[in-house]
Amino acid sequence: MKKIAVMTSGGDAPGMNAAIRAVVRYAVNNDIKVVGIKRGYAGLLDEDFVEMEFASVGGIMEKGGTILRSSRCPEFVRKETRAEAAKILAKHGIEGLIVIGGEGSLHGAMFLEEEQKIPVVGIPGTIDNDIAFTDMSIGVDTCLNTVVDAIQKLKDTASSHERAFIVEVMGRSSGYIAAVSGLVTGAEAIVIPEIPVNYEALGNKILKERERGKINCIVVVAEGAASAYTVARHLEHRIGYETRITILGHIQRGGSPTAFDRLLASRMGVTAVEYLKRGISYVMTALQGGKIVPVKLDEVLKQKKTLNMELVELTALLS
Amino acid sequence: MKKIAVMTSGGDAPGMNAAIRAVVRYAVNNDIKVVGIKRGYAGLLDEDFVEMEFASVGGIMEKGGTILRSSRCPEFVRKETRAEAAKILAKHGIEGLIVIGGEGSLHGAMFLEEEQKIPVVGIPGTIDNDIAFTDMSIGVDTCLNTVVDAIQKLKDTASSHERAFIVEVMGRSSGYIAAVSGLVTGAEAIVIPEIPVNYEALGNKILKERERGKINCIVVVAEGAASAYTVARHLEHRIGYETRITILGHIQRGGSPTAFDRLLASRMGVTAVEYLKRGISYVMTALQGGKIVPVKLDEVLKQKKTLNMELVELTALLS
Amino acid sequence: MKKIAVMTSGGDAPGMNAAIRAVVRYAVNNDIKVVGIKRGYAGLLDEDFVEMEFASVGGIMEKGGTILRSSRCPEFVRKETRAEAAKILAKHGIEGLIVIGGEGSLHGAMFLEEEQKIPVVGIPGTIDNDIAFTDMSIGVDTCLNTVVDAIQKLKDTASSHERAFIVEVMGRSSGYIAAVSGLVTGAEAIVIPEIPVNYEALGNKILKERERGKINCIVVVAEGAASAYTVARHLEHRIGYETRITILGHIQRGGSPTAFDRLLASRMGVTAVEYLKRGISYVMTALQGGKIVPVKLDEVLKQKKTLNMELVELTALLS
Amino acid sequence: MKKIAVMTSGGDAPGMNAAIRAVVRYAVNNDIKVVGIKRGYAGLLDEDFVEMEFASVGGIMEKGGTILRSSRCPEFVRKETRAEAAKILAKHGIEGLIVIGGEGSLHGAMFLEEEQKIPVVGIPGTIDNDIAFTDMSIGVDTCLNTVVDAIQKLKDTASSHERAFIVEVMGRSSGYIAAVSGLVTGAEAIVIPEIPVNYEALGNKILKERERGKINCIVVVAEGAASAYTVARHLEHRIGYETRITILGHIQRGGSPTAFDRLLASRMGVTAVEYLKRGISYVMTALQGGKIVPVKLDEVLKQKKTLNMELVELTALLS
Structure with a gap:
C-alpha cells in the first residue's frame, strides 16, 4: 500500500x-x-x-x-x-x-x-x-457531556411546582443520548423512539414525583420520538403544567x-x-x-x- | 438597624x-x-x-x-x-x-x-x-458566556453553503444578549427588538456574506424580536436556505x-x-x-x- | 439483607x-x-x-x-x-x-x-x-478531561523556540493519566513511573522535534516518576531550554x-x-x-x- | 492614513x-x-x-x-x-x-x-x-475565570482539618488576580505583593477559621509575593498543617x-x-x-x- x-x-x-x-x-x-x-x-x-x-x-x-x-x-x-x-x-x-x-x-x-x-x-x-x-x-462521549452540561444548567434555575422543562436532544432512530443524559442528570422522564410515548403515563409519573416532594421536573426528549413542543402541549393539557423548552440542536455536534x-x-x-x-x-x-x-x-x-x-x-x- | x-x-x-x-x-x-x-x-x-x-x-x-x-x-x-x-x-x-x-x-x-x-x-x-x-x-455576564459557548459549538459543526443556523436567545424587550453574543462570536446577523426585522434585508445580507466566501451562517435572534421558527421560515422561503434551529431557553439562567x-x-x-x-x-x-x-x-x-x-x-x- | x-x-x-x-x-x-x-x-x-x-x-x-x-x-x-x-x-x-x-x-x-x-x-x-x-x-475520566483542558490552555500560549512547558500530573505508581493526557493533547514527551527516565534521550527528542519545525514543547510528568522541577533542571542544563512549570495538584480530584x-x-x-x-x-x-x-x-x-x-x-x- | x-x-x-x-x-x-x-x-x-x-x-x-x-x-x-x-x-x-x-x-x-x-x-x-x-x-477576565474554575475544583476535594491547599497564581507586581479570585471563591487567605506577608498572622487566621468550624483551607498566593512552597513551609512549621500545592503557571494565559x-x-x-x-x-x-x-x-x-x-x-x- x-x-x-x-x-x-x-x-x-x-x-x-x-x-x-x-x-x-x-x-x-x-x-x-x-x-x-x-x-x-x-x-x-x-x-x-x-x-x-x-x-x-x-x-x-x-x-x-x-x-x-x-x-x-x-x-x-x-x-x-x-x-x-x-x-x-x-x-x-x-x-x-x-x-x-x-x-x-x-x-x-x-x-x-x-x-x-x-x-x-x-x-x-x-x-x-x-x-x-x-x-x-x-x-458520542463529547455529545453526551454537552447535553449533560446543558441539562445541569436547567437544574440550577428556579424550580417551582407545576412547571416542566422539556429538552429536545439528537437521536432520530436511537434514544441513546436521551436515555444516558437523562439517567446521569436525574431527569424525571425520558421520551425515546424505542418506546412508544404514553402521555397519560408520562403525566402521571410527573404528578407522582411532585407528590414525593420533587420540585424540579425535567423531561429529555429524543428528536426521533417527538418534538419538544408536542410533549409540552400534552403536559400542559393533561396536567396543567407550564412548560419551558430547550432545543439544543447542532450545538450537540460541536465542541472540543x-x-x-x-x-x-x-x-x-x-x-x-x-x-x-x-x-x-x-x-x-x-x-x-x-x-x-x-x-x-x-x-x-x-x-x-x-x-x-x-x-x-x-x-x-x-x- | x-x-x-x-x-x-x-x-x-x-x-x-x-x-x-x-x-x-x-x-x-x-x-x-x-x-x-x-x-x-x-x-x-x-x-x-x-x-x-x-x-x-x-x-x-x-x-x-x-x-x-x-x-x-x-x-x-x-x-x-x-x-x-x-x-x-x-x-x-x-x-x-x-x-x-x-x-x-x-x-x-x-x-x-x-x-x-x-x-x-x-x-x-x-x-x-x-x-x-x-x-x-x-x-448578565454569566448568561453571555453561556450563549457564546453554545454559538461557538455551532461554528464547529460542518458548514455548508445554503444552510443557516438560527439561535434563539433570551431578551423579551432588550436585544443586549443577542447583540453582544452575536458581536463576539462573529455571527452573520442579529435580530433584536430594538430594530424592526426586515427579512428582505436579512436575506440579502446572508447572500452577500456567501458571495464574500463565507460558508458559516449564524443568526442570533432575541426571543422578544421574533421566534427562531419565524426567522427560519423567512430564510427558507426567501433565499432557499435550509435552516437548523437552537433554542437555548432556560439554560441561559443557569450555570456557576x-x-x-x-x-x-x-x-x-x-x-x-x-x-x-x-x-x-x-x-x-x-x-x-x-x-x-x-x-x-x-x-x-x-x-x-x-x-x-x-x-x-x-x-x-x-x- | x-x-x-x-x-x-x-x-x-x-x-x-x-x-x-x-x-x-x-x-x-x-x-x-x-x-x-x-x-x-x-x-x-x-x-x-x-x-x-x-x-x-x-x-x-x-x-x-x-x-x-x-x-x-x-x-x-x-x-x-x-x-x-x-x-x-x-x-x-x-x-x-x-x-x-x-x-x-x-x-x-x-x-x-x-x-x-x-x-x-x-x-x-x-x-x-x-x-x-x-x-x-x-x-479517571473526569480527571483526564481536567488535565486535557489544562494542557490545551498551555498550547494556546505564545510558543517560542527553546522554551518547554512541564506539567506535573497525578499518578504515584501509574503513568495512566500522564500517558493518555499526553497522547490526546499531542504532548511532545511524557515521563512516567513505568519507564525509567532517560534525560539524555528526552533532551534529544525535544531537539529533534524542534528541528522538525515544532515550536510548542510540552512535557507531561507523572508525579511518581519525577518532579516537574527535576525535569525542568535537566532540560535547562542539557539543552539550554527555558522552562515553565505547571503543577495541577488536587484540582485533578475535583470538578463535576x-x-x-x-x-x-x-x-x-x-x-x-x-x-x-x-x-x-x-x-x-x-x-x-x-x-x-x-x-x-x-x-x-x-x-x-x-x-x-x-x-x-x-x-x-x-x- | x-x-x-x-x-x-x-x-x-x-x-x-x-x-x-x-x-x-x-x-x-x-x-x-x-x-x-x-x-x-x-x-x-x-x-x-x-x-x-x-x-x-x-x-x-x-x-x-x-x-x-x-x-x-x-x-x-x-x-x-x-x-x-x-x-x-x-x-x-x-x-x-x-x-x-x-x-x-x-x-x-x-x-x-x-x-x-x-x-x-x-x-x-x-x-x-x-x-x-x-x-x-x-x-484579565479570562484569566480570572480560569483561576476561579481551578480553585473551585479544589473546594470539591475531600476537606479535612489540618490541611491547607496553596494555589500560586500569576501577578509579579500586582495582587489583582490573587485578590479577586480569592474573594470570589471564598478563599481563607490571600498573599499579595501589595501587603508584606506576616506568616504568624496568616497561621493565626487559619487556626481561627478552623475554630469557627471551617474544614476547607485555601490560600491564594500571587507569584510576586511568595512561592507556594515558601507559604507551605511556613504553615507546616508554624501550625502543623499538611499542605497541598497547585501552581497554575501558564494555563492562566490560555483558553478561549x-x-x-x-x-x-x-x-x-x-x-x-x-x-x-x-x-x-x-x-x-x-x-x-x-x-x-x-x-x-x-x-x-x-x-x-x-x-x-x-x-x-x-x-x-x-x-
Missing part, C-alpha cells in the same frame, strides 16, 4: 479531526502517502483532494467539526456514480480508502468495495451511537472532543491504516470490550444497534 | 447566591440579624422565613439559581397585599428589606417604601441587562456564575447592607463606571434602558 | 457521589435500609453514621468530592481495630458494607470480610486508574463528574447493592468490556494493573 | 486575537491597509511581516494566544534599535503602529513616537491588570477568551484604528467607566496601578 485516502462523510461529530490526524500521521510514519478528500463523497466525485503531510494535521485534534468538511451525497446511491468514484481513485493511484462517518457513509464504503473492489475501512463517527457492533462511535473521543479516534485512526497495510478491508474498526477489532461492513450494516434497556430502567429506578 | 430581610424575586440569574452571601455575611459582621425570605413576595406573604447565619451561606457563591428560590407574585400589584406584607415585616421586627431581582421585583420594593414606609434597597439581578442606570445587572458576576454580586450585597445601615434607602445599587452607587428607585423604574447601538454597528462592521 | 452501610475512603474522586446516590436509591427501592458512614474507616470507628433516605442523595450526582467525606485511617491495618469495626457494624444491625475507594480502601474491606465475616462489596474509585481487573475506575463517570458510578452502585442482596460478596464491581462483573477482592489486590504500553507508543508515533 | 501595522508583544493574553481581528477588519472597512508584524518588536526588526486581509482574521476571535505570536525583545531598550525599527516601518510605508501588550511593550511604543515620530496607539493586553488608567486590560474580553478587545481594536485615522496617537485605549478613552502613553507609564484595597477587605469580611 503506497497511497491511501481519507474522508469524513455525513453529519459531523467531535473527534473526527483526531481520527484524521491519526490516519495521516500513522500512515506517514509507515511511508504511505495520504490524500485528504474534502466534503465526503461529493468531494470525491469533484476530485476535491488535498495532499496531507505530518504537519497538515498539527493542532487539529482538539477542534470540533472536521477540517476535511463533510456533506451528504444522495447521488452516491447510484451504482454508476460509485463506478465513477472508483475511476477517480484509480486515476490518483489511491489503493485504499478510509471513511469516517455514520451508517449512510459506511454503506457507500461497503458498495465501493463490493462492486468496485476498492479496499475500504470504515471508522464509526456519529453522535447518535446507532452503529451496531461497536460499543461507542466517535463523538473529550479525552475519551480523542483517544478512541486516535486508536481507530491508527488501526484503520494498519488494517489496510495488512490487507484487511471491507471492515469497520469497532470498540468491543476496550479493544479495537474489525467487523465486516455487511454485518455492521444489516444489524440495527439496540438500546440497552437497562439504562432506561436505571433512570426510572434512580430519579 | 437590628434586623433586615433579603429575598430574590422574579426570573433567577446566576450570581444571586453570591449577593445573598454578601448580604448575610456583611450584616452579621455588623451585628445586624438577617432573615431570608423564601420564594420572593409570595414567600413574604406566606411568612416563609428562615434565619440566616454566617454559616448558612457557606458554599453557595458558586451555585447557579438562588437558595432562597424565587417566584412571581401577581397579587403584589394590589396595594392591600403590600400593606399586608408590611404588617408581616413589622411583626417580625424587620427594619429593612433587600430585594434582588429585575424590574418587576424592584417595582414591588419601590411601592413598599413609598406606601408602607419599609426601607428598601434593590439589587439588579436579571440576565436581560434591561435595568436602567446600571452598566450591568447580576447574571463567572468571576465578574460573583464580584459584582458581592460588592452590591455589601453595599446594600451598608446603605440600610447608614439610613440610605429607596435606592438600587448601580454599577456606574466601575463604582457601586445608589440610584433612586423611581428614577430607575421610569427610565427604559436603551441598547448601545454602537454594539450593533460593530457586529455589522466586524463580521 | 435489611440494612447495609456505604462509605467513601482514601483519596476522593469525581463520581463518588453518583455511586453513593445509586447505592442509596437502589437499596431503598429494594426495601433495604442504608447507613452512610462519614469519613471512611475513621468515621466507622467513631460511629459517625447518618441514615440515608431517597431524598438524602438528591442533587449530589453532579458534585465533585464526596458528601460522606473521606479520610485515611492508618490504624485500620491492625486486626484489633477491624474487630472493633465489625462489632460496631453488628451493633447497628448492618449486614453488608459497600466501600468506594482505591487499593488501600479495598484492602480494609477485604480483611473485614476475611477475618470478621462482614459481607463487603468494593467499588473502585480513584483517579489514578491503578486498580487491576477493571478497565476504568470512577473518577463527566457523563462517563456518572454512568459508571451509577451502574456500579446499583450492582453493588444487587450483589449484597443476592449474597454475593468479597468482590469488587469491575468494568470489563462494557459490562459490570464481580471480581474477587483478593485477586484484585494481588494483581498490579499494568499500563497498556500501546498508549505510550501511540504518543511517540502521533506527536 | 493608508497603511498601518499591528503587533502583539510581551506575555500573551486571551483576547489578543479578538483585538487583531477588530483592528484588521475595521481598517479594511476604512480602506486602510494592515500589516501584521510577527513576534512583536523582534519580528519588526526582522521584517517578519504579513499582509492582512478581511479573511485573514476569520475564526481567530475565539482562540487563546495570538496568531501574530509574541516575544520579548531586550535590545529594543536601545535607541539605535528603535531608530532601525522606524526605518523599517518607513520603508514599508507604514504610517501608524498599533501595539497590543503590557507595560514593557507600551514603553517601546512610547519611545517609537517620542524619538522616531511614528504615530503609535497602545492597547493594554496583559493578564496581570497592572496597567494604570484602564479599569481592565485584555485577558470570555465574552467580556472579546468585547473589550473588539472595542479597543476598532478605537485604536479610529484614533490613528483621526490623527490621535501617543495614546493607549483605556476602559474608564464603561467607555473607551485615550490616555497619553507617558501618563500611563509613569503611573503605577494600585490595587483597590476594598477588594482585600471584602475577602476578609466575607470568607
Whole structure:
C-alpha cells in the first residue's frame, strides 16, 4: 500500500479531526502517502483532494467539526456514480480508502468495495451511537457531556411546582443520548423512539414525583420520538403544567472532543491504516470490550444497534 | 438597624447566591440579624422565613439559581397585599428589606417604601441587562458566556453553503444578549427588538456574506424580536436556505456564575447592607463606571434602558 | 439483607457521589435500609453514621468530592481495630458494607470480610486508574478531561523556540493519566513511573522535534516518576531550554463528574447493592468490556494493573 | 492614513486575537491597509511581516494566544534599535503602529513616537491588570475565570482539618488576580505583593477559621509575593498543617477568551484604528467607566496601578 485516502462523510461529530490526524500521521510514519478528500463523497466525485503531510494535521485534534468538511451525497446511491468514484481513485493511484462517518457513509464504503473492489475501512463517527457492533462511535462521549452540561444548567434555575422543562436532544432512530443524559442528570422522564410515548403515563409519573416532594421536573426528549413542543402541549393539557423548552440542536455536534473521543479516534485512526497495510478491508474498526477489532461492513450494516434497556430502567429506578 | 430581610424575586440569574452571601455575611459582621425570605413576595406573604447565619451561606457563591428560590407574585400589584406584607415585616421586627431581582421585583420594593414606609434597597439581578442606570445587572455576564459557548459549538459543526443556523436567545424587550453574543462570536446577523426585522434585508445580507466566501451562517435572534421558527421560515422561503434551529431557553439562567458576576454580586450585597445601615434607602445599587452607587428607585423604574447601538454597528462592521 | 452501610475512603474522586446516590436509591427501592458512614474507616470507628433516605442523595450526582467525606485511617491495618469495626457494624444491625475507594480502601474491606465475616462489596474509585481487573475506575475520566483542558490552555500560549512547558500530573505508581493526557493533547514527551527516565534521550527528542519545525514543547510528568522541577533542571542544563512549570495538584480530584463517570458510578452502585442482596460478596464491581462483573477482592489486590504500553507508543508515533 | 501595522508583544493574553481581528477588519472597512508584524518588536526588526486581509482574521476571535505570536525583545531598550525599527516601518510605508501588550511593550511604543515620530496607539493586553488608567486590560477576565474554575475544583476535594491547599497564581507586581479570585471563591487567605506577608498572622487566621468550624483551607498566593512552597513551609512549621500545592503557571494565559474580553478587545481594536485615522496617537485605549478613552502613553507609564484595597477587605469580611 503506497497511497491511501481519507474522508469524513455525513453529519459531523467531535473527534473526527483526531481520527484524521491519526490516519495521516500513522500512515506517514509507515511511508504511505495520504490524500485528504474534502466534503465526503461529493468531494470525491469533484476530485476535491488535498495532499496531507505530518504537519497538515498539527493542532487539529482538539477542534470540533472536521477540517476535511463533510456533506451528504444522495447521488452516491447510484451504482454508476460509485463506478465513477472508483475511476477517480484509480486515476490518483489511491489503493485504499478510509471513511469516517455514520451508517449512510459506511454503506457507500461497503458498495465501493463490493462492486468496485476498492479496499475500504470504515471508522464509526456519529453522535447518535446507532452503529451496531461497536460499543461507542466517535463523538458520542463529547455529545453526551454537552447535553449533560446543558441539562445541569436547567437544574440550577428556579424550580417551582407545576412547571416542566422539556429538552429536545439528537437521536432520530436511537434514544441513546436521551436515555444516558437523562439517567446521569436525574431527569424525571425520558421520551425515546424505542418506546412508544404514553402521555397519560408520562403525566402521571410527573404528578407522582411532585407528590414525593420533587420540585424540579425535567423531561429529555429524543428528536426521533417527538418534538419538544408536542410533549409540552400534552403536559400542559393533561396536567396543567407550564412548560419551558430547550432545543439544543447542532450545538450537540460541536465542541472540543473529550479525552475519551480523542483517544478512541486516535486508536481507530491508527488501526484503520494498519488494517489496510495488512490487507484487511471491507471492515469497520469497532470498540468491543476496550479493544479495537474489525467487523465486516455487511454485518455492521444489516444489524440495527439496540438500546440497552437497562439504562432506561436505571433512570426510572434512580430519579 | 437590628434586623433586615433579603429575598430574590422574579426570573433567577446566576450570581444571586453570591449577593445573598454578601448580604448575610456583611450584616452579621455588623451585628445586624438577617432573615431570608423564601420564594420572593409570595414567600413574604406566606411568612416563609428562615434565619440566616454566617454559616448558612457557606458554599453557595458558586451555585447557579438562588437558595432562597424565587417566584412571581401577581397579587403584589394590589396595594392591600403590600400593606399586608408590611404588617408581616413589622411583626417580625424587620427594619429593612433587600430585594434582588429585575424590574418587576424592584417595582414591588419601590411601592413598599413609598406606601408602607419599609426601607428598601434593590439589587439588579436579571440576565436581560434591561435595568436602567446600571452598566450591568447580576447574571448578565454569566448568561453571555453561556450563549457564546453554545454559538461557538455551532461554528464547529460542518458548514455548508445554503444552510443557516438560527439561535434563539433570551431578551423579551432588550436585544443586549443577542447583540453582544452575536458581536463576539462573529455571527452573520442579529435580530433584536430594538430594530424592526426586515427579512428582505436579512436575506440579502446572508447572500452577500456567501458571495464574500463565507460558508458559516449564524443568526442570533432575541426571543422578544421574533421566534427562531419565524426567522427560519423567512430564510427558507426567501433565499432557499435550509435552516437548523437552537433554542437555548432556560439554560441561559443557569450555570456557576463567572468571576465578574460573583464580584459584582458581592460588592452590591455589601453595599446594600451598608446603605440600610447608614439610613440610605429607596435606592438600587448601580454599577456606574466601575463604582457601586445608589440610584433612586423611581428614577430607575421610569427610565427604559436603551441598547448601545454602537454594539450593533460593530457586529455589522466586524463580521 | 435489611440494612447495609456505604462509605467513601482514601483519596476522593469525581463520581463518588453518583455511586453513593445509586447505592442509596437502589437499596431503598429494594426495601433495604442504608447507613452512610462519614469519613471512611475513621468515621466507622467513631460511629459517625447518618441514615440515608431517597431524598438524602438528591442533587449530589453532579458534585465533585464526596458528601460522606473521606479520610485515611492508618490504624485500620491492625486486626484489633477491624474487630472493633465489625462489632460496631453488628451493633447497628448492618449486614453488608459497600466501600468506594482505591487499593488501600479495598484492602480494609477485604480483611473485614476475611477475618470478621462482614459481607463487603468494593467499588473502585480513584483517579489514578491503578486498580487491576477493571478497565476504568470512577473518577479517571473526569480527571483526564481536567488535565486535557489544562494542557490545551498551555498550547494556546505564545510558543517560542527553546522554551518547554512541564506539567506535573497525578499518578504515584501509574503513568495512566500522564500517558493518555499526553497522547490526546499531542504532548511532545511524557515521563512516567513505568519507564525509567532517560534525560539524555528526552533532551534529544525535544531537539529533534524542534528541528522538525515544532515550536510548542510540552512535557507531561507523572508525579511518581519525577518532579516537574527535576525535569525542568535537566532540560535547562542539557539543552539550554527555558522552562515553565505547571503543577495541577488536587484540582485533578475535583470538578463535576463527566457523563462517563456518572454512568459508571451509577451502574456500579446499583450492582453493588444487587450483589449484597443476592449474597454475593468479597468482590469488587469491575468494568470489563462494557459490562459490570464481580471480581474477587483478593485477586484484585494481588494483581498490579499494568499500563497498556500501546498508549505510550501511540504518543511517540502521533506527536 | 493608508497603511498601518499591528503587533502583539510581551506575555500573551486571551483576547489578543479578538483585538487583531477588530483592528484588521475595521481598517479594511476604512480602506486602510494592515500589516501584521510577527513576534512583536523582534519580528519588526526582522521584517517578519504579513499582509492582512478581511479573511485573514476569520475564526481567530475565539482562540487563546495570538496568531501574530509574541516575544520579548531586550535590545529594543536601545535607541539605535528603535531608530532601525522606524526605518523599517518607513520603508514599508507604514504610517501608524498599533501595539497590543503590557507595560514593557507600551514603553517601546512610547519611545517609537517620542524619538522616531511614528504615530503609535497602545492597547493594554496583559493578564496581570497592572496597567494604570484602564479599569481592565485584555485577558484579565479570562484569566480570572480560569483561576476561579481551578480553585473551585479544589473546594470539591475531600476537606479535612489540618490541611491547607496553596494555589500560586500569576501577578509579579500586582495582587489583582490573587485578590479577586480569592474573594470570589471564598478563599481563607490571600498573599499579595501589595501587603508584606506576616506568616504568624496568616497561621493565626487559619487556626481561627478552623475554630469557627471551617474544614476547607485555601490560600491564594500571587507569584510576586511568595512561592507556594515558601507559604507551605511556613504553615507546616508554624501550625502543623499538611499542605497541598497547585501552581497554575501558564494555563492562566490560555483558553478561549470570555465574552467580556472579546468585547473589550473588539472595542479597543476598532478605537485604536479610529484614533490613528483621526490623527490621535501617543495614546493607549483605556476602559474608564464603561467607555473607551485615550490616555497619553507617558501618563500611563509613569503611573503605577494600585490595587483597590476594598477588594482585600471584602475577602476578609466575607470568607
